[in-house]
Amino acid sequence: MGSDALNVGNLDSLEKSLGAVFERKDLRFLVVDDSGTMRRIIAKCLKDIGADTVIEAADGIDGLVKLKTAGKIDVILTDWNMPNMNGLDFLKKLKADAAYKDIPVIMVTTEAEKSSVLEAIKAGAKNYVAKPFTADVLKSRVEQTLGISK
Amino acid sequence: MKAIVISEKSVLAGQVRQALSKCPAPWDVVPAPNAEKALPAIDPHSLVFLDYDLDPLVGRAALKTLLTAQDFRDVQVLLVGERSMETNMKDAVKAGAAGYVLRPLDDGALRSRAEEAVKPVGSRQKLDVRLINPFINATTEVFKTMAQMEVSRKDLFLKKNYHMFGDVSGVMGLTGVATGSVVISMPGQLACVLVGRMLGETPQADVTDSVRDGIGEMVNMIAGHAKAAFAGSEYHFTLSLPVVVTGGGHEIAHKTGAPCIVVVFEADGKEFAVQVSLSPEK
Incomplete structure (x- = not known):
């Protein structure tokens, strides 16, 4: 065996990466944003990290409707500033509903002030991405939320 | 003159x-x-x-x-x-x-x-030029991060009326402690390139609903990014929902009667403008 031989450390990391690949299968997301452009940008990033299904909704009310027929959802990404039902109210509705309260929610929003971040986390958001964001930042926050290590 | x-x-x-x-x-x-x-x-x-x-x-x-x-x-x-x-x-x-x-x-x-x-609009109200910097930084950052486009600043002046210019304008009303609006205006061709770059797609030939939506999201991100800089100040504001207007010569009435600062930028060889009119807490 040459210097490239696998040692225990290599095996650990191989297992981890195989695990990550395995976990990345059949990932299903709900993206809630009133901007179709933003939904498409987010959906592209999610497909890059192995999303099988990305369901889109235009506001909180639409999000609740889509959830009823969506089946298993691994992560919800929601904007804050939306018509009809904003992202914070949507988050509170989710956390108050036994059927959805365990789905991790990432706020993807322009509301970047510390007080807004704290408000969302207090309301039950698992993670937070401030717009504008790079694809790498969004992907890493989703992976963090899913517990996937690279 | x-x-x-x-x-x-x-x-x-x-x-x-x-x-x-x-x-x-x-x-x-x-x-x-x-x-x-x-x-x-x-x-x-x-x-x-x-x-x-x-x-x-x-x-x-x-x-x-x-x-x-x-x-x-x-x-x-x-x-x-x-x-x-x-x-x-x-x-x-x-x-x-x-x-x-x-x-x-x-x-x-x-x-x-x-x-x-030739008199700037809103000249009866005081003008705090420092309020424009967060919007300049936000515009530069949003273009760079979301569309991988570098922008350069070409001009800055006080507007003499509230006429908007350009083919496409994204308008964000600002309410709360401070009130006013931020507007981004650009030629249709630049709007198509910008939204194409945001989506990683070939730019559309005309200003479609998708392009309009993208410009609305741009002004939303610019206003939102700038907002954090005003936390706790007399210029703190709340975002409304963006509106996109197309067609030249339309006029926006800033209800506050505040001065209107215009920053002209260039991106992809074309000029665009960001107009900010913000009236502080009275």
């Missing part, structure tokens, strides 16, 4: 020169026989007098030439005409002219219209 007087007859330039000679600040009055010949003499903040006793189609074409050539600069166009042309001149004001003066000309009326046309 420079006044360009466009008329086939030299008499109008003489009348304007005489009227403006009584202003406290000196005016340089330059005559031109038509809009095309006037263009080289127009600097970014000139006042143009356009003789509107013309065939309506010719007059409208001349106004369009002047407004199109100014890009995002703040050139004001005042029309001069007989009362019989008033309906045409009112239409021209809707299309972007600053106003009109009726013949026979009165020195005092002409002078006051000229002074009014």
Whole structure:
């Protein structure tokens, strides 16, 4: 065996990466944003990290409707500033509903002030991405939320 | 200040020169026989007098030439005409002219219209120039992060009226402690390129609903990014929902009556403008 031989450390990391690949299968997301452009940008990033299904909704009310027929959802990404039902109210509705309260929610929003971040986390958001964001930042926050290590 | 007087007859330039000679600040009055010949003499903040006793189609074409050539600069166009042309001149004001003066000309009326046309809007309120920096930084950051586009700043000035310019404008109303609006305006071609870059797709040939949606999201991100810089200050605001307006010459009425700061940027070889009008807590 040459210097490239696998040692225990290599095996650990191989297992981890195989695990990550395995976990990345059949990932299903709900993206809630009133901007179709933003939904498409987010959906592209999610497909890059192995999303099988990305369901889109235009506001909180639409999000609740889509959830009823969506089946298993691994992560919800929601904007804050939306018509009809904003992202914070949507988050509170989710956390108050036994059927959805365990789905991790990432706020993807322009509301970047510390007080807004704290408000969302207090309301039950698992993670937070401030717009504008790079694809790498969004992907890493989703992976963090899913517990996937690279 | 420079006044360009466009008329086939030299008499109008003489009348304007005489009227403006009584202003406290000196005016340089330059005559031109038509809009095309006037263009080289127009600097970014000139006042143009356009003789509107013309065939309506010719007059409208001349106004369009002047407004199109100014890009995002703040050139004001005042029309001069007989009362019989008033309906045409009112239409021209809707299309972007600053106003009109009726013949026979009165020195005092002409002078006051000229002074009014070059005075920045909202000048009764105090202007804090520091409030523009978060919007400049936000614009640069949003273009770079979301569309991988570098922008450079070309100009900054106080606007003389609330006319928007460009083919596509994203408008974000700001409410809360401070009130006002932020507007991003750009040519349709740049809007298509920008949204194409955001989506990683080939730019669309025309301004479609998808392009309009993307411009709305741009102004949302710019306003949101800038907002964090005002936390706890007299300029703290809440975002409303973005609105996108298309078509040239439309006017936004800033209810606050606040000054309107315009920053002209360039991206992808094309200019665009960000206008900020924000009235602090009273």
